[in-house]
Amino acid sequence: QVQLVESGGGLVQAGGSLRLSCAASGLTFSTHTAGWFRQAPGKGREFVAAISRTGINTDYADSVKGRFTTSRDNAKNTVYLEMNSLKPEDTAVYYCAARPYRAALNSRVYDFWGQGTQVTVSS
DSSP states (O other), rough: OOOEEEEOOEEEEEEOOEEEEEEESSSSSGGGEEEEEEEOSSOOOOEEEEEEETTOOHHHOOOOOOOEEEEEGGGTTTTEEEESSSGGGGGGEEEEEEEETSSSOOOOOOOOEOOEEEEEEEO
């Protein structure tokens, strides 16, 4: 059974930083692309970032480029999202996701999802 468990969310002031983690189990993590998505209240889920199975290639939404960085440690079956210069509009539930690596990095279709972690940025 595949499980993705996010952690690291919380309340932070605008301009602050948070680091989200997503621990994977039940799959060969090194053969899976990982992604991050978010959903703000009253809005649809939107793409945030993706990272290739090796960690060499990454992709970001324009809204977070230069502020967020995703990385992974396949030895620990964990993917990270470092979020800096946070803004109130970054407030959302953040989800990690995974899929087998074969699709292009810019595909937004994922097979496995975590339960999400809340990030709240106060002004």
